[in-house]
Amino acid sequence: MSKKVTINVIAETARVSKTTVSRFLNGKFDNMSEETKERIAQTIENLDYHPSRQAQALKAKNSLLIGVSVADISNTYTSRLLKGISDYFQNTIYQVLIMDGDNSIAREYSNLEKMVSEKIDGIILQPLVHQPEHYQLLIDEKIPVVQVDRYTEPFTWSAVVSDNFQKSLEVAELIIDKKYEEIIILANHINGVSSRMNRYNGLKSGVENTNISIKLIEIDDIENWQNLLLSMIDSKTKKALYALNGQVLWEIIRLLKKHNVSIPDDVGVIGYDDDMFADMISPEITAVSQNPQEIGRIAADNLMQIMDNHTTVPKTTRIPSTVQIRESL
Known part of the structure; x- marks a missing residue:
């Protein structure tokens, strides 16, 4: 019969004290070196130790x-x-x-x-x-x-x-630099969701002293938001679409491709959170990459x-x- 794995066995194998192992298992890493943490973690894995939660x-x-x-x-x-x-x-x-x-x-x-x-x-x-x-x-x-x-x-x-407000300020600078005249923000409902409110307010603050106009489409609240968006794209002003999360971004991309709307010739596109796929399509999508x-x-x-x-x-x-x-x- 194999020997039961205990904290004492782990401590002896990892060449640390029982107290250090106990602190590691409790997530108390203060003053514990990375080398010690890695050695204890590897020992636990090697010995296949599973503490009894009960x-x-x-x-x-x-x-x-x-x-x-x-x-x-x-x-x-x-x-x-x-x-x-x-x-x-x-x-x-x-x-x-x-x-x-x-x-x-x-x-x-x-x-x-x-x-x-x-x-x-x-x-x-x-x-x-x-x-x-x-x-x-x-x-x-x-x-x-x-x-x-x-x-x-x-x-x-x-x-x-995420640093939502600050990153939308940077998006605003990019839009100004690219000489866009209008930006259409697309999102699920914004009110009451701090991340979306901060992204919206950051962009709004970033363009407030310019002639760039902002329009908001909350797709949860509009039955035919796709038709509304397509009709807005048809106007002559140079415009960009700003999707406030990854799911909305891909709905927009799918819609534009279905109706043969050229990116960025007909409309520019930027998304908040690219879900790690925005560089895998053509054209590659400008996006805010979160962590x-x-x-x-x-x-x-x-x-x-x-x-x-x-x-x-x-x-x-x-x-x-x-x-x-x-x-x-």
């Missing part, structure tokens, strides 16, 4: 569960966000409970109710509702919460987001720090994005 939970007197609520799990941005979160917690004592809101406020609320009933130790939330009191009615103030991608207002919990995996990792780390240090002061962390200039403008 035993650890009894010892720690908590659930050792982290709840993650996302707006739409089918979105490729979300899959990369979840990758960052799950990778962070992989070698800790915590297990991650992922629940999909499916862009439904009712479903999101039901999911959060289930999380709270499981006595989760912390929540990473991609909120569908902009008002914090909607969540505060359900989530006890003792439960640590970190928001990702977007946040509620007034600001209540820490958040890790959702890093957003997820930092959010997980922030949540761990809040749980460890019992900090309550909310902060915003903005992860830099990059404007990838290609052929579509």
Whole structure:
């Protein structure tokens, strides 16, 4: 019979103390070198060690569960966000409970109710509702919460987001430089979604002292938004389309190709979040490239720090994005 793998065995094999192994499993990496972390992680993998969550939970007197609520799990941005979160917690004592809101406020609320009933130790939330009191009615103030991608207002919990406003300012500079006369912004509904509001407001601020006009199409609210967009493209002004997320960007590309609208000759195109595919078509699409995996990792780390240090002061962390200039403008 093979010898049972314990923390003592891991410590002996990795040539570290039992305390160091315990700190590693609890995600407490302060003052721990990268070399030590890698050696412990490799030892755990080599020995195929799987800690008993039930035993650890009894010892720690908590659930050792982290709840993650996302707006739409089918979105490729979300899959990369979840990758960052799950990778962070992989070698800790915590297990991650992922629940999909499916862009439904009712479903999101039901999911959060289930999380709270499981006595989760912390929540990473991609909120569908902009008002914090909607969540505060359900989530006890003792439960640590970190928001990702977007946040509620007034600001209540820490958040890790892209630098949305700043990047739209850069998009505005690019549009001015390319001498566009009009920009059509396309998005799902904007009001109440901080990421989209910041992208819209950043662009608006960037062109406010120019003659460039802005028009907004919220595709969720217009039944025949495709026909509306095509009719607007037919006008003589030099215009660009700005899609505020990856899903909308690809709907636009599909529509333009179907109707033989030439990019960028007939209309320029730029998207926010290219889903890593924007350079794989012709012409290559200019897009803002986000780093959702890093957003997820930092959010997980922030949540761990809040749980460890019992900090309550909310902060915003903005992860830099990059404007990838290609052929579509």
